[in-house]
Amino acid sequence: xxxxxxxxxxxxxxxxxxxxxxxxxxxxxxxxxxxxxxxxxxxxxxxxxxxxxxxxxxxxxxxxxxxxxxxxxxxxxxxxxxxxxxxxxxxxxxxxxxxxxxxxxxxxxxxxxxxxxxxxxxxxxxxxxxxxxxxxxxxxxxxxxxxxxxxxxxxxxxxxxxxxxxxxxxxxxxxxxxxxxxxxxxxxxxxxxxxxxxxxxxxxxxxxxxxxxxxxxxxxxxxxxxxxxxxxxxxxxxxxxxxxxxxxxxxxxxxxxxxxxxxxxxxxxxxxxxxxxxxxxxxxxxxxxxxxxxxxxxxxxxxxxxxxxxxxxxxxxxxxxxxxxxxxxxxxxxxxxxxxxxxxxxxxxxxxxxxxxxxxxxxxxxxxxxxxxxxxxxxxxxxxxxxxxxxxxxxxxxxxxxxxxxxxxxxxxxxxxxxxxxxxxxxxxxxxxxxxxxxxxxxxxxxxxxxxxxxxxxxxxxxxxxxxxxxxxxx
RNA sequence: GGCCUGUUCGUCUAACGGUUAGGACGUAAGAUUCUCAUUCUUGAAAUAGGAGUUCGAUUCUCCUACGGGCUACCA
Numbered sequence: 001x002x003x004x005x006x007x008x009x010x011x012x013x014x015x016x017x018x019x020x021x022x023x024x025x026x027x028x029x030x031x032x033x034x035x036x037x038x039x040x041x042x043x044x045x046x047x048x049x050x051x052x053x054x055x056x057x058x059x060x061x062x063x064x065x066x067x068x069x070x071x072x073x074x075x076x077x078x079x080x081x082x083x084x085x086x087x088x089x090x091x092x093x094x095x096x097x098x099x100x101x102x103x104x105x106x107x108x109x110x111x112x113x114x115x116x117x118x119x120x121x122x123x124x125x126x127x128x129x130x131x132x133x134x135x136x137x138x139x140x141x142x143x144x145x146x147x148x149x150x151x152x153x154x155x156x157x158x159x160x161x162x163x164x165x166x167x168x169x170x171x172x173x174x175x176x177x178x179x180x181x182x183x184x185x186x187x188x189x190x191x192x193x194x195x196x197x198x199x200x201x202x203x204x205x206x207x208x209x210x211x212x213x214x215x216x217x218x219x220x221x222x223x224x225x226x227x228x229x230x231x232x233x234x235x236x237x238x239x240x241x242x243x244x245x246x247x248x249x250x251x252x253x254x255x256x257x258x259x260x261x262x263x264x265x266x267x268x269x270x271x272x273x274x275x276x277x278x279x280x281x282x283x284x285x286x287x288x289x290x291x292x293x294x295x296x297x298x299x300x301x302x303x304x305x306x307x308x309x310x311x312x313x314x315x316x317x318x319x320x321x322x323x324x325x326x327x328x329x330x331x332x333x334x335x336x337x338x339x340x341x342x343x344x345x346x347x348x349x350x351x352x353x354x355x356x357x358x359x360x361x362x363x364x365x366x367x368x369x370x371x372x373x374x375x376x377x378x379x380x381x382x383x384x385x386x387x388x389x390x391x392x393x394x395x396x397x398x399x400x401x402x403x404x405x406x407x408x409x410x411x412x413x414x415x416x417x418x419x420x421x422x423x424x425x426x427x428x429x430x431x432x433x434x435x436x437x438x439x440x441x442x443x444x445x446x447x448x449x450x451x452x453x454x455x456x457x458x459x460x461x462x463x464x465x466x467x468x469x470x471x472x473x474x475x
Numbered sequence: 476g477g478c479c480u481g482u483u484c485g486u487c488u489a490a491c492g493g494u495u496a497g498g499a500c501g502u503a504a505g506a507u508u509c510u511c512a513u514u515c516u517u518g519a520a521a522u523a524g525g526a527g528u529u530c531g532a533u534u535c536u537c538c539u540a541c542g543g544g545c546u547a548c549c550a
Contacts, residue, residue, distance in 0.1 A: 009550095011549085011550055043550070046549055046550070049549070111548095114548095121476045121477070123546060125546085167480070170479070172478075172479075173478085176477080176478055176479090177478095178546075178547095180547090181547080181548050186548075188548090190549085190550085191549070191550045195550090210544090210550095211543085211544065212544055213544095213545090213550090214479060214480065214544070214545080215478075215480090215544065215545040216545070217479095238481080238543090239543070244543090245543085247543085277487065280487085280488055280489070282489075284489085284499075286498090286500090303487095303488075304480080304481060304482095305480095305482065306542090306543065306544095307486090307487065307488090308487080309486095309487095310486050310487065312486080312500065313486070313499080313500040314500095316501085323513085356513055357510085357512045357513080358512090359512095386511075387510085387511095413509090421509090431509080432508085432509085432510095436509095438509095440510090443510095445510095446511065447511070448512095450509080450512095451512095452509060452510080454509070455509095455510095
């Protein structure tokens with residue numbers, strides 16, 4: 001087998017879409033699995049859609065995800081340049097070669113004429129008008145500077161077959177194909193053309209891309225054949241959907257890698273989750289490091305149907321990653337979220353408690369808001385079926401708790417817990433009930449970083465007693 | 476409209492002619508527990524519909540329905 005070379009070829013149009021990230025991931029995994037190279041190529045041929053700094057976003061994302069490329073604009077390589085706008089002359093030379101051997105031709109048609117070609121079903125198919133121009137007509141037009149494009153000359157009969165490693169063999173009638181534009185009037189190549197030329201020159205062995213390109217693949221093959229080049233292996237990937245009808249899109253504001261980072265998801269968890277969307281390892285393993293993914297990856301496991309992105313499952317996976325983090329790492333990651341907490345509390349304790357109860361780091365503010373703001377919580381929180389707790393039980397037992405804790409000398413977790421346990425025994429209130437009541441009374445929150453005694457330690461004795469009295473007064 | 480492509484629990488998916496159709500998330504019930512967290516146990520939950528091929532179809536073929544993609548001087 002020849003060397004495996006895959007490439008990730010994004011357009012620098014903004015943030016990194018999660019679907020693109022998966023495409024990059026699969027290409028990376030496949031290359032590394034086969035000791036090959038993973039190449040980054042920037043496809044900036046659409047000068048109108050360029051976005052400042054977008055290339056840096058691509059570098060940063062790849063780096064955060066751990067998908068290091070062996071060749072690319074920033075790291076160089078033997079097949080550069082790796083930015084398409086710097087390869088303009090190359091494409092034009094190859095387009096001329098195609099014109100010379102009859103597989104492409106100059107087209108001088110104006111927009112108006114093109115639009116007159118629209119048929120009654122609303123479709124447009126170029127009629128090869130300029131293919132029939134005489135040699136003189138062409139050189140006249142070129143000499144007088146008439147704007148032109150270069151079009152692919154596809155056969156009008158026969159059929160083209162291509163093979164995809166995911167979707168299998170696909171046959172398309174050539175008469176269904178269009179004479180696509182190869183070189184635009186601004187001199188830049190179209191995506192379709194630049195791709196073929198670059199994938200060949202960069203010796204890409206396997207082309208990983210979204211399945212939206214399935215329909216244009218016959219045109220690609222015709223191009224490869226016109227050049228006499230070897231056709232790469234195609235690996236078309238199903239889409240990632242937001243729901244049954246919509247692709248996960250930038251418009252929804254949450255389809256970018258960065259958006260998920262901001263929501264408190266770990267890069268490794270995102271990557272792990274996304275790897276499993278549209279691919280399965282043929283066993284029941286759900287959690288993979290990048291290296292494990294490399295070892296397990298196999299094109300056979302790629303599915304044909306599109307997959308709906310489920311953030312709930314991502315949260316679960318992310319929580320698994322959080323639990324496995326070293327304590328210090330979690331603490332460091334959580335620190336920024338403590339900024340907004342005004343009351344001084346033991347942050348190390350907070351981190352220790354939080355780590356097992358948070359599924360995304362960004363959950364922290366909601367879970368800790370009671371530290372600063374507490375008054376006016378819902379009294380209904382006292383009513384809890386499982387804990388057999390109610391406002392009524394709170395009313396009777398809280399005075400006992402206040403009296404006991406007010407006189408407690410040692411303010412630490414064990415002391416508080418023992419004290420509360422005793423109260424529960426002496427007053428025939430279930431421990432679970434009592435702890436529930438106390439926790440609600442001092443936090444006013446359904447979900448807290450820890451249990452009653454832990455929360456009491458966190459906010460301190462004075463505040464605990466103060467809050468217990470406040471709660472009792474409200475009942 | 477034409478062409479391409481897809482369809483297994485709510486979701487991600489396994490089973491590449493023979494299984495009580497498996498796993499995971501979520502969900503329900505229960506146990507443990509200093510929270511509804513964690514952990515553990517158990518349960519409910521799917522082959523889009525119809526023809527065929529076959530001793531036997533989730534699996535192969537065809538039709539229908541319903542998705543998605545393409546049909547640009549965007550990628």
